[in-house]
Amino acid sequence: MSFEPKIVGILCNWCSYAGADLAGISRKKYTPNVRVVRVMCSGRVDPTFVLKAFESGADGVLICGCHPGECHYAEGNYKAARRIPLLKKMLSQLGIEDERVRLEWVSASEGDRFASIVDEMTEQIRRLGPFSRNGGGENG
Amino acid sequence: MAKPKIALYWAASCGGCDVAVLDTNEKLLDIANIADIVFWPIALDFKYHHLEAMEDGSVDLCLFNGAIRSSEQERIARLLRAKSKVMVAFGACACFGGIPALANFTNRDEIFERAYVEAPSNANANGTFPQTLTKVSEGELELPELFDTVLTLAQVIDVEYFVPGCPPPVDIILKVVDLFATGQLPPVGAIIASDKTLCDECDRTKEEKKITKFYRPHEIIPDPKKCLLEQGIICCGPATRGGCGLRCIQANMPCRGCFGPPPGVVDQGAKLVSALASIYQGDSEAEIARMVEEVLDPAGTFYRFGLADSMLKRKRLQQPQTEGIK
Numbered sequence: 066m067s068f069e070p071k072i073v074g075i076l077c078n079w080c081s082y083a084g085a086d087l088a089g090i091s092r093k094k095y096t097p098n099v100r101v102v103r104v105m106c107s108g109r110v111d112p113t114f115v116l117k118a119f120e121s122g123a124d125g126v127l128i129c130g131c132h133p134g135e136c137h138y139a140e141g142n143y144k145a146a147r148r149i150p151l152l153k154k155m156l157s158q159l160g161i162e163d164e165r166v167r168l169e170w171v172s173a174s175e176g177d178r179f180a181s182i183v184d185e186m187t188e189q190i191r192r193l194g195p196f197s198r199n200g201g202g203e204n205g
Numbered sequence: 206m207a208k209p210k211i212a213l214y215w216a217a218s219c220g221g222c223d224v225a226v227l228d229t230n231e232k233l234l235d236i237a238n239i240a241d242i243v244f245w246p247i248a249l250d251f252k253y254h255h256l257e258a259m260e261d262g263s264v265d266l267c268l269f270n271g272a273i274r275s276s277e278q279e280r281i282a283r284l285l286r287a288k289s290k291v292m293v294a295f296g297a298c299a300c301f302g303g304i305p306a307l308a309n310f311t312n313r314d315e316i317f318e319r320a321y322v323e324a325p326s327n328a329n330a331n332g333t334f335p336q337t338l339t340k341v342s343e344g345e346l347e348l349p350e351l352f353d354t355v356l357t358l359a360q361v362i363d364v365e366y367f368v369p370g371c372p373p374p375v376d377i378i379l380k381v382v383d384l385f386a387t388g389q390l391p392p393v394g395a396i397i398a399s400d401k402t403l404c405d406e407c408d409r410t411k412e413e414k415k416i417t418k419f420y421r422p423h424e425i426i427p428d429p430k431k432c433l434l435e436q437g438i439i440c441c442g443p444a445t446r447g448g449c450g451l452r453c454i455q456a457n458m459p460c461r462g463c464f465g466p467p468p469g470v471v472d473q474g475a476k477l478v479s480a481l482a483s484i485y486q487g488d489s490e491a492e493i494a495r496m497v498e499e500v501l502d503p504a505g506t507f508y509r510f511g512l513a514d515s516m517l518k519r520k521r522l523q524q525p526q527t528e529g530i531k
Contacts, residue, residue: 112475116516133488140488147482150497155478158310158504160521 070190072125072183073118074099077107079137080172081129087176095180096187099127106130107168108141112152115166125165125190127182132170142170164189165196209265209385211236212244212256213295214285216278217305217355218271222296223247225372226268232379239386240265244285256284264288266385268295268368272305272513273356276337277349286362291390293381297371297463299358300396302513304371306355307505309512309519313353353522357513367396371463371510374450399448402467403460406447411435414484419499422458433459434484439506444476463510472516474507 076082082103088095104110107130115126128149130142149168156166167186171179215223227233227248236242243264244251267289273279286292297303308316317334321327339346358364368381381397384390391397399406411432420437427433433440433454440459446467453460466473485496500506508515 112478113472113516116472116475120516143488144483146488147485147493147496148479150493151482151500151503152475152478154497154500155474155503155507158502158520159517161517 068191068195070098070124070187070195071122072099072127072186072190073123074101074127074129074183075107075110075114076101076103076128076171077109077130077137077142078103078105080131080135080170081107081179083173084129084171084175084179087173088180089176091176093176093180095183098187098190099183106136106138106141107145108136108138108143110145110148112148115152115156119161119165119196122196124193124196125167125186127186128166128168129171129179129182130168132172135172162193164193209240210243210263211240212264212267212285212289213242213247214244214267214269214271214281215247216269216271216282216299216358217274218296218298218303220247221372222270222298225296225370225375226378228375229378232375236382239382253281253284256281256288259288261287262290264290266291266293268293268381269358269364270296270299270372272298272302273358273361274305274308274352274354275349276352279361282358282362291365291385292358292362293366293368294358294364295368296373297369297465297510299364300367300369300514301465301511302355302357303463303510306357306511306513307509308355310504311520312522313351316351354519355513360513365393366390369396369398369446369464370449371461374448374452376450377448396446396465398446398464400468401447403442403445403447403449403451403454403464407432407442407451407454409433409454415486416481416484417486419481419485419496421501427457429457433457439481439500441473441477441507441509443480444470444473444507461509462507465511465514473511474504474515477507478503 076085085101107128110128118126130145133142136142145168153163153166157163169182242249244256267285269285269292273282294300298305321329321334335348337348337350368377377397409432410430412435414435416437418437419439422438427436427438438459441462442460444466445460445462446464449464462473470476487493487496
């Protein structure tokens with residue numbers, strides 16, 4: 066059986082969740098590998114959420130927020146824009162591939178864009194293989 | 206009535222926790238007055254077979270320092286668990302893995318390669334590596350096996366209490382002994398330290414945190430009155446438990462996180478990423494890239510004492526990908 070990646074999508078309420086919704090009501094076809102969690106703002110995405118997703122069996126985490134300058138709360142997405150790259154640098158030191166965590170800006174009108182991001186990320190993670198959390202090594 | 210019995214042990218640690226017990230100075234005599242120390246390899250001449258000969262549950266309190274990274278340490282941890290009524294993970298290594306757990310960024314093969322081949326001081330022409338079993342004409346020689354992954358004490362055995370710190374400060378050590386002697390030990394699972402963050406207890410002047418550049422401690426001379434983080438020095442105070450007595454802060458050095466995460470925080474490193482990235486000033490891609498570059502070693506800085514206890518626990522061991530590939 067081929068490997069189907071599990072991707073946790075954490076989407077902001079005001080832009081990206083509406084964008085994903087638009088992809089749906091436009092009958093846009095895209096891979097069903099993303100499980101969407103709605104948060105009020107991408108600035109609410111604690112880096113712990115990303116680790117928690119991996120710990121719970123996710124193979125990738127997609128975080129989407131409003132485009133810079135368009136945040137419903139003025140600057141929440143800028144916080145995400147700083148947190149996620151720093152988190153990714155830390156995760157790379159822990160052997161987690163760059164493609165497994167992705168931050169994207171998706172507006173409420175960008176249903177097509179959301180669908181193509183999910184398609185692309187699914188394909189990238191399919192190539193990487195499962196996250197298979199090797200927590201403890203042979204003794205742990 | 207017989208005096209209660211105390212055991213102390215060191216596993217993967219530097220000995221600093223044992224020295225911290227000695228730092229109680231004349232109070233150590235009080236401890237010796239209220240209890241018999243029945244096992245303490247660093248200070249007293251007891252052997253493992255003395256410990257094995259004791260009855261199960263006959264030791265009233267065990268202060269166990271150090272992480273677990275070899276078969277010998279695991280065996281003695283299990284042995285002490287069987288012999289002890291109350292097991293205390295004593296110090297940052299036993300609680301969170303500590304400095305030894307930085308080895309979780311690598312694995313046994315890489316460690317052996319570095320220690321016995323690459324290190325410039327080596328003269329190992331035959332490529333000899335430590336073996337768990339070596340046959341010689343007189344018989345077999347055994348060495349403990351080194352683990353790939355450094356573990357916390359609680360990942361190996363049940364632990365009643367946690368005393369963090371590198372090393373635990375004297376006032377907390379005396380508090381533990383006092384709680385034990387007076388029968389007032391808290392509910393099992395308690396971390397005997399403060400319930401606040403280090404920032405909460407820090408007495409430096411704090412204003413609005415807006416950082417435009419991160420400095421490493423040797424790059425600037427910090428103002429001893431002002432919040433170190435506000436001066437751009439990475440300080441782990443926002444995501445570290447207090448109770449340490451501000452030892453580093455008073456030496457004008459940033460907090461390194463040895464008391465572990467405060468209550469409510471699962472992963473110290475993730476929270477520090479969140480805290481530091483939030484207060485950095487700069488929204489453009491170039492500014493964000495500069496910030497990421499200025500934090501030279503995020504995993505090593507934010508998990509300096511806590512990698513074994515973090516959500517990911519170690520760098521992923523890359524296994525050959527067999528399943529899941531089309």
